[in-house]
Amino acid sequence: MTNAFVLNCINTFAADPHHSDSVKDHTTTAASAGIYQTARKFTKSGSYNLPIDECGVYMVRLHFFAFFSLLDAEFSVSAAGFLLLSNFSIPRNTTSPVIKEFLVPVLRGRNLEIIFRPDSSFAFVNAIEAFVTPQGFISNFNDTTHVTSSNNDLSSTVLNVIHRINVGGSDITDDTDTMRRNWVADDDYLLIKRLATNHSIYSNRPKYDQERGATQYDAPDLVYRTAKEMNSSHVVTQSNNFFNITWGFDVKRNGTFFVRLHFCDIVSVQRNGTVFNAYIYGMFGKPISPYDRFGDFGVPFYVDFVVDSDGSGFMNISIGPRNDSRSLNAFLNGVEIMELINDRISFAEILHATNKFDPKFMIGEGGFGKVYKGTLHSGVKVAVKRSEAGHGQGLMEFQTEIMLLSKIRHHHLVSLIGYCDEQNEMILVYEFMAKGTLREHLYSSNEDLGKSSSRSELSWDQRLQICIGAANGLQYLHAGLPEPTIHRDIKSTNILLDEDFVAKVADFGLSKSGQPEETHIVTAVKGSFGYLDPEYLKSMQLTQKSDVYSFGVVLLEVLCARPAVDNLLPRNQMNLAEWGLSWLKENQIEKIIDPFLVGKINPNSLRKFGETAEKCLQENGTDRPNMMDVLWDLNYARQLQHPTMAQQSHEDSKSDVSWQMALPGINRLPSINVSTSCVSVTESEVLSELRIDETR
Numbered sequence: 285m286t287n288a289f290v291l292n293c294i295n296t297f298a299a300d301p302h303h304s305d306s307v308k309d310h311t312t313t314a315a316s317a318g319i320y321q322t323a324r325k326f327t328k329s330g331s332y333n334l335p336i337d338e339c340g341v342y343m344v345r346l347h348f349f350a351f352f353s354l355l356d357a358e359f360s361v362s363a364a365g366f367l368l369l370s371n372f373s374i375p376r377n378t379t380s381p382v383i384k385e386f387l388v389p390v391l392r393g394r395n396l397e398i399i400f401r402p403d404s405s406f407a408f409v410n411a412i413e414a415f416v417t418p419q420g421f422i423s424n425f426n427d428t429t430h431v432t433s434s435n436n437d438l439s440s441t442v443l444n445v446i447h448r449i450n451v452g453g454s455d456i457t458d459d460t461d462t463m464r465r466n467w468v469a470d471d472d473y474l475l476i477k478r479l480a481t482n483h484s485i486y487s488n489r490p491k492y493d494q495e496r497g498a499t500q501y502d503a504p505d506l507v508y509r510t511a512k513e514m515n516s517s518h519v520v521t522q523s524n525n526f527f528n529i530t531w532g533f534d535v536k537r538n539g540t541f542f543v544r545l546h547f548c549d550i551v552s553v554q555r556n557g558t559v560f561n562a563y564i565y566g567m568f569g570k571p572i573s574p575y576d577r578f579g580d581f582g583v584p585f586y587v588d589f590v591v592d593s594d595g596s597g598f599m600n601i602s603i604g605p606r607n608d609s610r611s612l613n614a615f616l617n618g619v620e621i622m623e624l625i626n627d628r629i630s631f632a633e634i635l636h637a638t639n640k641f642d643p644k645f646m647i648g649e650g651g652f653g654k655v656y657k658g659t660l661h662s663g664v665k666v667a668v669k670r671s672e673a674g675h676g677q678g679l680m681e682f683q684t685e686i687m688l689l690s691k692i693r694h695h696h697l698v699s700l701i702g703y704c705d706e707q708n709e710m711i712l713v714y715e716f717m718a719k720g721t722l723r724e725h726l727y728s729s730n731e732d733l734g735k736s737s738s739r740s741e742l743s744w745d746q747r748l749q750i751c752i753g754a755a756n757g758l759q760y761l762h763a764g765l766p767e768p769t770i771h772r773d774i775k776s777t778n779i780l781l782d783e784d785f786v787a788k789v790a791d792f793g794l795s796k797s798g799q800p801e802e803t804h805i806v807t808a809v810k811g812s813f814g815y816l817d818p819e820y821l822k823s824m825q826l827t828q829k830s831d832v833y834s835f836g837v838v839l840l841e842v843l844c845a846r847p848a849v850d851n852l853l854p855r856n857q858m859n860l861a862e863w864g865l866s867w868l869k870e871n872q873i874e875k876i877i878d879p880f881l882v883g884k885i886n887p888n889s890l891r892k893f894g895e896t897a898e899k900c901l902q903e904n905g906t907d908r909p910n911m912m913d914v915l916w917d918l919n920y921a922r923q924l925q926h927p928t929m930a931q932q933s934h935e936d937s938k939s940d941v942s943w944q945m946a947l948p949g950i951n952r953l954p955s956i957n958v959s960t961s962c963v964s965v966t967e968s969e970v971l972s973e974l975r976i977d978e979t980r
């Protein structure tokens with residue numbers, strides 16, 4: 285494990301020393317020994333910036349011991365932009381340290397920032413541990429049994445550890461655990477104690493199967509060397525051995541939980557002897573068949589679940605025999621219960637973030653409703669979209685957006701930070717895109733009346749990078765997901781720009797996922813005027829090529845800096861796609877480009893860009909390129925703009941996984957469509973550069 289930090293918080297790293305003090309407990313009790321004798325106290329927001337050289341899931345452990353001068357603390361803590369604790373306080377009668385542990389995905393950056401923010405009085409912390417967990421420590425989405433309505437991508441979700449239980453043994457303390465965890469003995473959680481008995485194998489080490497089973501990092505040996513099994517002395521006849529052993533754990537009444545059950549067959553006396561069921565809330569049975577899995581005894585493994593709480597405040601976990609098992613037994617070695625805390629944003633948090641939907645914070649309005657700028661408790665800036673009746677889009681779009689975006693993260697897709705469906709509200713919360721929409725930077729339109737113009741006169745290179753970024757995001761939707769997805773509403777207001785002008789595709793409410801045979805016939809045409817694929821309009825057949833068409837319109841908007849439809853213009857100019865195509869066919873596109881770009885575009889770059897737009901706008905979908913072709917052509921147009929630019933200097937090639945990965949596997953050149961006489965020396969040079977690059 286790398287990137288390990290253990291901070292004793294008295295002296296270092298506080299970002300704002302003016303508002304934080306180191307404090308010491310002078311009464312020194314046994315509980316306040318060592319790291320708990322000192323603390324850092326924050327009277328205003330302060331943060332620790334822990335340098336990291338690896339992204340991944342970090343285990344963040346916060347130690348709190350409220351000695352006398354810290355008793356009135358109430359505060360929030362966030363890490364890597366996720367709110368971990370809010371309005372947190374230590375109950376006055378607590379005599380031992382409180383340890384809060386989280387698994388935090390750090391998706392980008394060179395620092396793990398942990399922020400402490402007083403909610404009323406002040407914040408404090410005694411010690412912080414942070415280290416990256418081994419790869420695959422939290423299994424990916426597909427390996428987990430979902431017993432829940434929401435489909436959370438666990439690799440981008442914060443998990444808050446609620447219970448960590450060693451079943452059949454005693455407490456395990458941090459000094460004997462591979463990741464300095466504490467495990468608590470299970471006896472106090474067992475509902476009917478006489479039904480279960482302890483079993484242990486202290487003499488033998490578990491037989492770890494690093495490939496298919498658990499590793500020592502998933503749980504220490506001690507967890508797998510002890511288990512609870514069914515109490516056979518309780519059994520009088522074979523038939524009355526069909527009972528379950530059940531544990532009850534207190535959990536939040538309304539929450540979603542990640543549950544990991546640890547198993548290691550140390551109880552069977554014959555090969556292939558024990559097959560049993562594990563149940564959560566008594567409703568869902570998962571067959572556990574250790575021998576089938578490994579062909580051996582004593583191999584540690586775990587099974588993961590994601591489950592919604594049932595409103596009772598308790599989670600029951602049971603094991604019980606199956607009648608197809610040779611031995612009517614069942615066993616369990618360990619339990620971990622963690623709460624998912626990434627996407628349940630409360631209405632109270634949203635009211636706080638937007639200052640109760642203060643009109644001053646409103647930044648736009650679309651088909652779903654008004655959009656507000658806000659700041660979450662964690663300090664993260666967000667865009668809050670609040671559904672309003674009469675705006676055209678509603679529940680369907682809300683659900684589609686959540687289903688799709690909660691599963692994916694991509695550098696060129698706007699991230700959904702969370703949502704709120706409390707109190708009949710439908711609210712979507714996104715990462716805030718500081719530079720707004722692409723359209724705002726190209727021209728002003730009726731919707732901008734009354735707003736100060738934000739037109740920034742993007743350079744040609746910036747425009748190319750924006751188009752490449754958006755094409756990357758769209759290519760990922762089309763080809764990078766388990767199910768191909770069609771966006772259905774590509775337009776310049778759905779391409780947003782972050783503070784560095786990095787383009788991200790937004791607004792997935794109309795999107796459709798699935799194999800073509802499931803998605804291609806639609807009953808209603810959806811999309812935006814000026815961007816709609818004419819073939820789709822005629823046939824009602826939806827394909828990814830409809831997105832390609834819309835993207836072609838965006839390319840012309842970028843080049844000509846005018847809207848897709850402008851009813852104030854003469855009839856032959858109203859529709860940008862038709863008008864632009866007529867100039868492209870005449871090879872005279874330079875006559876209608878944005879006046880700001882005149883004389884600034886390399887003619888080869890312009891030609892390549894124009895050809896790309898023209899191909900996207902072909903009448904028949906089959907004649908249009910796919911997004912990977914478009915991406916290649918746009919990158920090529922950018923190289924033609926900077927003939928000396930080496931391939932590796934693409935900003936995108938550094939930051940974007942899909943582009944990097946596409947290169948080695950694809951054995952072809954960009955789709956070039958220029959006559960030989962037009963190929964200049966510069967273009968040939970670029971061509972050879974690309975060839976060299978592909979052979980790497």
Ligand SMILES: Nc1ncnc2c1ncn2[C@@H]1O[C@H](COP(=O)(O)OP(=O)(O)OP(=O)(O)O)[C@@H](O)[C@H]1O
Binds near residue numbers: 647655666720780791
């Ligand atoms: N993540 C975001 N960051 C910053 N601003 C945003 C964000 N999302 C939306 N906006 C702003 O809110 C406006 C409205 O966005 P919204 O997606 O609701 O509608 P739209 O895409 O413009 O139109 P429609 O919903 O009709 O397709 C955008 O034009 C933009 O100015």
